[in-house]
Amino acid sequence: MRYAGIDIGSRTIKLAVIEDGRLVLSRKSLTSHDPLGTAQELMEGAAFDHLMATGYGRHLIKGHLDCPVISEITAFVLGARFFPVRCGAILDIGGQDTKAISLDTDGNLCKFEMNDRCAAGTGRFLEVMATVLGFTLEEFSAAALSAKSAVKINSMCTVFAESEVVSLTSQGADRNEVALGIHKSIVSRSAGLLKRVAPAGGNLFFAGGVALNECVRTLLEKEMCRPVFVPPDPQIVGAIGAALSASEEG
Amino acid sequence: MADYTQMWQDLGLDLKSHDALLSVLGKAYADIFLAQKNRPEGMKYFDFVMSEVHGLRIKELVDAKAEGRIIVGSYCVFVPEELVLAVDGVAVGLCAGAEFGFEAAETLLPRNTCSLIKSMFGFKLGRVCPYLESCNVVVGENTCDGKKKAYEILGPLVRDLYVMDMPQTKSEMGKKLLREEYRKFIAKLEKESGKTITPASLRKAIGTVNAKRKAMIRLNALRAADPAPISGLDALLISQIFFHDDPARFTDSVNKLCDELETRVKNHNGVVPKGTTRIIISGCPMAVPNWKVPLLIETSNAVIVGEESCVGERGTRWLTEVKGSTVDEMLDAIVDRYFNVDCAVFTPNPSRIGYVKEMAKKLHARGVVHYSLQFCQPYIMESGPVEKDLEKSGIPTLRLETDYSQEDAGQLKTRIEAFVERLKKK
Numbered sequence: 324m325r326y327a328g329i330d331i332g333s334r335t336i337k338l339a340v341i342e343d344g345r346l347v348l349s350r351k352s353l354t355s356h357d358p359l360g361t362a363q364e365l366m367e368g369a370a371f372d373h374l375m376a377t378g379y380g381r382h383l384i385k386g387h388l389d390c391p392v393i394s395e396i397t398a399f400v401l402g403a404r405f406f407p408v409r410c411g412a413i414l415d416i417g418g419q420d421t422k423a424i425s426l427d428t429d430g431n432l433c434k435f436e437m438n439d440r441c442a443a444g445t446g447r448f449l450e451v452m453a454t455v456l457g458f459t460l461e462e463f464s465a466a467a468l469s470a471k472s473a474v475k476i477n478s479m480c481t482v483f484a485e486s487e488v489v490s491l492t493s494q495g496a497d498r499n500e501v502a503l504g505i506h507k508s509i510v511s512r513s514a515g516l517l518k519r520v521a522p523a524g525g526n527l528f529f530a531g532g533v534a535l536n537e538c539v540r541t542l543l544e545k546e547m548c549r550p551v552f553v554p555p556d557p558q559i560v561g562a563i564g565a566a567l568s569a570s571e572e573g
Numbered sequence: 574m575a576d577y578t579q580m581w582q583d584l585g586l587d588l589k590s591h592d593a594l595l596s597v598l599g600k601a602y603a604d605i606f607l608a609q610k611n612r613p614e615g616m617k618y619f620d621f622v623m624s625e626v627h628g629l630r631i632k633e634l635v636d637a638k639a640e641g642r643i644i645v646g647s648y649c650v651f652v653p654e655e656l657v658l659a660v661d662g663v664a665v666g667l668c669a670g671a672e673f674g675f676e677a678a679e680t681l682l683p684r685n686t687c688s689l690i691k692s693m694f695g696f697k698l699g700r701v702c703p704y705l706e707s708c709n710v711v712v713g714e715n716t717c718d719g720k721k722k723a724y725e726i727l728g729p730l731v732r733d734l735y736v737m738d739m740p741q742t743k744s745e746m747g748k749k750l751l752r753e754e755y756r757k758f759i760a761k762l763e764k765e766s767g768k769t770i771t772p773a774s775l776r777k778a779i780g781t782v783n784a785k786r787k788a789m790i791r792l793n794a795l796r797a798a799d800p801a802p803i804s805g806l807d808a809l810l811i812s813q814i815f816f817h818d819d820p821a822r823f824t825d826s827v828n829k830l831c832d833e834l835e836t837r838v839k840n841h842n843g844v845v846p847k848g849t850t851r852i853i854i855s856g857c858p859m860a861v862p863n864w865k866v867p868l869l870i871e872t873s874n875a876v877i878v879g880e881e882s883c884v885g886e887r888g889t890r891w892l893t894e895v896k897g898s899t900v901d902e903m904l905d906a907i908v909d910r911y912f913n914v915d916c917a918v919f920t921p922n923p924s925r926i927g928y929v930k931e932m933a934k935k936l937h938a939r940g941v942v943h944y945s946l947q948f949c950q951p952y953i954m955e956s957g958p959v960e961k962d963l964e965k966s967g968i969p970t971l972r973l974e975t976d977y978s979q980e981d982a983g984q985l986k987t988r989i990e991a992f993v994e995r996l997k998k999k
Contacts, residue, residue: 379983379987382986393990393994394987394988394990394991394994395987395991396987396988396991396994397991397994397995420984420987431998432991432994432995432998434964435988435991435995437984437987437988439974439981439984
């Protein structure tokens with residue numbers, strides 16, 4: 324049996340297919356203005372017997388794709404179990420939201436917190452800030468890591484932070500130091516969510532597109548004082564979780 | 574519905590906005606309530622009440638006024654209905670549950686004001702609440718800081734705003750204050766109505782309101798059954814109608830519904846399959862037509878089996894003891910009753926958390942959704958300790974903070990679904 328999970332995120336759609344407990348296929352595509360079309364394209368030619376959807380777009384495709392749905396939170400809990408590391412908590416920073424999840428000793432969902440309604444401190448926030456500073460995402464992380472000190476960014480709101488950064492650079496602030504300040508602000512916000520749900524130690528499983536950012540990873544490890552594990556492809560975790568959930572149900 | 578245009582015009586409503594409001598409300602009601610499956614027959618009465626919520630019921634108020642009775646409106650369960658009925662007045666809860674006229678409201682109020690208060694102003698400034706426009710007296714109460722200051726601004730906008738002070742602690746002094754405020758309220762009611770409260774009229778009023786609350790206690794107890802015989806949405810609707818329907822007719826209709834629900838329970842007939850995840854809502858009141866969070870919960874494979882809220886058990890679970898032969902002695906009993914209400918404006922407020930736990934146990938709920946309106950300081954502040962205490966007692970809790978807008982519906986849905994998935998695994 325081949326089980327597929329599709330994770331329809333705000334920025335990226337991910338597909339994972341699992342057979343005999345092994346990941347046999349994984350694909351990604353930008354969500355675009357047409358999530359349903361992108362999802363269908365992504366699944367073209369992929370062979371599977373059961374499908375499960377997750378991500379913010381899971382209900383959008385109801386009626387179009389005949390499949391059950393699970394929330395992203397459960398999907399990440401299941402997806403994290405696929406990897407050979409025992410973790411006490413999961414942090415997922417995606418395109419438009421941040422989730423902090425605590426796990427019990429059996430790896431079951433304990434508590435979770437999400438950022439409130441807006442995209443403050445998410446992947447979208449990083450993207451906008453990188454653009455304001457004239458970096459690509461890769462350059463952005465490297466620039467922040469190269470800075471010796473950080474310029475403090477006070478606004479968490481993407482729109483306010485953008486004008487704050489513009490005014491800092493026009494005052495002559497160092498671009499790299501501003502970049503580090505932006506990364507620090509994202510990490511302190513995420514760490515706040517994590518400490519609320521999972522005050523105790525244990526490994527931290529870091530997933531979502533923002534886990535690709537090395538500077539965020541480094542700062543997070545320092546801030547949380549616990550080992551941070553990032554899977555080889557942190558964006559696919561939700562889709563893997565959905566596929567595993569399909570295998571539990573199927 | 575009959576044509577009430579003339580009546581609405583006479584009340585000074587803005588007919589165009591009012592029509593728009595009724596059409597949105599009617600559509601939402603059909604989508605949310607009428608679309609539910611296997612509803613009890615007894616809900617037909619409440620469907621009728623809602624279809625006539627700005628029609629027949631308003632006509633009754635207008636007729637009552639013509640007979641020389643006073644209409645007393647309020648926004649809080651601390652305003653004693655017994656006293657209003659004892660001067661042969663009509664007590665009505667006023668509209669504060671819709672995102673209507675917020676732009677206008679924000680010309681008078683800070684943006685960071687809770688939706689309930691903004692809605693109070695929106696309805697007034699937009700001239701779309703026929704209840705408010707029918708009132709002889711509107712009663713305010715110094716509960717939270719938001720309302721307390723808002724009444725200062727609302728005062729000049731309504732015919733007669735009467736504000737009562739409220740204690741903030743469950744102390745002897747606090748109780749004395751409440752008693753004194755209720756005594757002054759009696760004087761106000763007697764002056765406005767031209768009638769005097771007598772032991773007989775007060776005893777009768779206490780009986781009427783007790784009967785109404787008893788019917789609600791009966792209804793809420795029936796929800797302990799699995800499968801749940803009635804949806805949380807329908808039960809919430811009844812709690813909302815509690816505030817503006819004719820008390821005797823309402824009591825009768827709730828009791829009839831309960832007869833039907835008893836049969837349902839006996840036959841294991843429910844609105845959802847047996848074993849559906851059961852949830853209690855605790856926190857801020859949900860005034861008509863605020864059905865946002867309950868709808869999200871009940872469309873996420875869960876059923877709501879209780880509301881620890883002013884529009885719910887916090888408003889109905891205590892009866893007034895029938896004792897004493899003088900108005901003064903009966904007033905003591907009324908003060909005793911209302912002084913139990915465990916609103917988050919009190920400090921400390923331990924009985925509330927105790928009761929949420931009791932509800933979870935007796936209604937066999939698997940988890941609690943703590944509902945706070947954004948900018949409602951008392952409930953938001955209390956939500957942290959409440960969550961900690963419940964989780965420690967093995968009752969999973971999800972804290973939500975939201976308003977009347979729909980912008981966060983997707984986000985809330987994700988959190989609620991994940992919470993229900995967590996409860997199922999338990």
